[in-house]
Amino acid sequence: MASILKVENLNSYIGQYTILQGVDIEVKKGEAIAILGRNGAGKSTLLKTIMGLVNTRSGSILLGEDSLVGIPTYDIANKGIGYVPEDYGVFDYLTIAENLKLAIRNDTKDGDDRIAKVYDIFPDLRKASERMARTLSGGQRQMLSISRALVNDNKIILIDEPSKGLAPVVIETLAVALKEISKESTILLVEQNFSLACAIASRYYIINEGRTVVNGKIEDLIQDTQLQATHLGI
Structure with missing residues (x-):
């Protein structure tokens, strides 16, 4: 199946600081993908870079066959990307x-x-x-x-930390809704709440210090407590 969104060797910066230093992800139609990692790893910056809110230094961002690098944010949205900021x-x-x-x-x-x-x-x-x-x-x-x-x-929806600051009972309601949404929408989800991410996504990418370090099936990550401890601090 062709990719909806493909990011390769993405490097981006804010001011004089390089935040992303080699991120690779691929999302196919109908998938729900979780972007995981410790605080400050660059997860939210990845979504902002895709949306043109953070400057790209090098690398590629493709929506289908269309490059998004250097395009204004409103044009990126018009191409079919929904963005839910934190x-x-x-x-x-x-x-x-x-x-x-x-x-x-x-x-x-x-x-x-x-x-x-x-x-x-x-x-x-x-x-x-x-x-x-x-x-x-x-x-x-x-x-x-x-x-x-x-x-x-939209061809894909980017959702940044939807559970941030919410009470557990609200997060449970949100999880049910997002699971329902994922049946008909392609989702790229940044989420610090491991349980919520696992309830929604089928695959994951872990970012550490601005780089993609590992990816795979969520069901495998749930079983790999060593990987969780190393990269997520769980």
């Missing part, structure tokens, strides 16, 4: 309904149907659709952020 990325002074409508790209023909489907996945958002985003709980804001990526027919 700081939610919602408009505080707009309602849930307004946030969702604003996220729909001009080329999306079934936006209303997609919003209805989002409400089916996250019933709490339907109930609170006329509330401003700033009044929502952390879990609801995360649901809204993910939903904003779902209202378009």
Whole structure:
């Protein structure tokens, strides 16, 4: 099966500091891939580099056959990449309904149907659709952020630390929703919560000090406690 997203020998920098120093990943259609690693390993920077928010020094980023290197972030989004940042990325002074409508790209023909489907996945958002985003709980804001990526027919969705700062009971609800989303969407997930990542992803890549160091099937990683201890501190 052809790759949806392929990153090869990616090096990127912020200011004078090189953050990624040789990252390789490949995501095929329908997969849910987890990017794992210790804090500061470069996981979030990888997603930001794919989205053009961090400068690429060298290497390649391909969406299908299209290079994303040097392209403005809005063009990358228009090519079919949904991005859920770790700081939610919602408009505080707009309602849930307004946030969702604003996220729909001009080329999306079934936006209303997609919003209805989002409400089916996250019933709490339907109930609170006329509330401003700033009044929502952390879990609801995360649901809204993910939903904003779902209202378009994206080729892949990048999700950065969805469980960050959330209570365990909320994480359980989020895990069920993300598992449901993964049945129809291709997902690249950065997640520090090992249990959540294992519940959603089928394959993984571990990044350490800005480099891809190991990859494989999630089911094998679950059994390999030595690998978990070495690279994830579990």
